[in-house]
Amino acid sequence: MQTHNTRGIALVGFDADDTLWRSQDYFDDAQARFERIVSAYVDLADVGERLYAVEKRNIAFFGYGVKGMALSMVEAAVEITDARISAQDLHRIVGLAKELLRHPVELLDGVRGAVEAVAENHPVVLITKGDLFHQEQKVRDSGLADLFRRIEIVSEKDASTYARLFEEFDVTPKRFLMVGNSLRSDIAPVLELGGWGVHVPYHTTWAHEAEAELRHGGERMRAIAGISELPQALRELDAIARHAD
Template sequence: MIELVGFDGDDTLWHSEGYYQAAHGEFERIIGEYVDLADVHVHDRLLATERRNIRLFGYGAKGMTLSMLESAIEITRSRISADDLHRIIELGKQVLAHPVELLPGIRAAVEAVAANHRVVLITKGDLFHQEQKVANSGLTDLFHRIEIVSEKDERAYLGVLEEFSLTPERFAMVGNSLRSDIAPVVQLGGWGVYMPYHVTWAHETDTDFVDGGSHVVQVDDPADIAGAVEELRARAVA
């Protein structure tokens, strides 16, 4: 049976991607002062730079800011002014300083799951920024352990399970990303509660994962998470 339930942080417990999308929008407005946005495909080029830089900078606002600076210089052929580069740096700072706003009903949802299972928070990104968001969330008292990882892959999840002396079959993960939260866990033999967020970074949608073994339950609201976990527990027992 399922003994441990993991929760993702960004866009599962608290809002996040909207702040990044707003920064991207302002970035495009700045670049639009130098080039025709339609001709140079700013959105696609920034995404490509971010993906290329993940191995160097990791996930999060700092990596995004460095990628925006690099893209701005390349796209404008170094014509962008120092003032506008500074504006881009400020965009990154604004994302780093955004308030932590919980999804409606998410605390009650975690409490409902924690009533019957051990729960752990597993989030990825910049260590300092994630620590800050976790501390400001007001949810730390609910989790048996908090893990901040550089990447959510099978190796990272196996590391968490080893700490709890559990096999994947006894673990379920709750999150908004099929690529990071659901696919690696299910591929190990675990379970997933998929709760899509209304906007998702394109990198996180880049997956061909399909649940062919009924190891995933999709929900649309935090109030349905506990019921989904119990449904998965019933399937695990069966």
């Protein structure tokens, strides 16, 4: 994919979950229901923390997304209850995952207008991680697919993944800007490589995505309160990038 800007930011990437549409709300609800199921067997205040510990160690095996969470919930339920949990309640936990896979795609306020505004002056791509089938379905149902030059669904969003994508996109890091709600996955690795970022915090974030430290390039990032502020933030960073050239 070729980009035509010879100066400044030449390509803008967007995260999907909790940047373009709601996602974590549904996961939070599923976890709360999981905790209620397990709490019928044990009187513990840290059920959520113990679930996260299982999820974190399972990322290397199951990756991200609903199916990985479902397997982790089953494993955690057995561990936390010392295998006393009933088959019926395990079935209820699997049902939570199925509900997650069926939840509607609800765009956040102002998303389509903001993406269209950016796309008027910059080619845009979508970069998301998670379960392939589920992410494909959400992109399809969002009604936004036509706005993006490319849609990439990856297993991880780290510096090595972005470096590979930059080669495929035929763009250097200093010509790329990433928009997303996660400092860990969307912003920090891009800044580390020399790129630019716009952080759009969401009101709730999975604990794993909240574990982030910006050690590089903070001057190449803007934090905005909502997606409607993106075009202005992009103009500011693009001006800085052009001046740096």
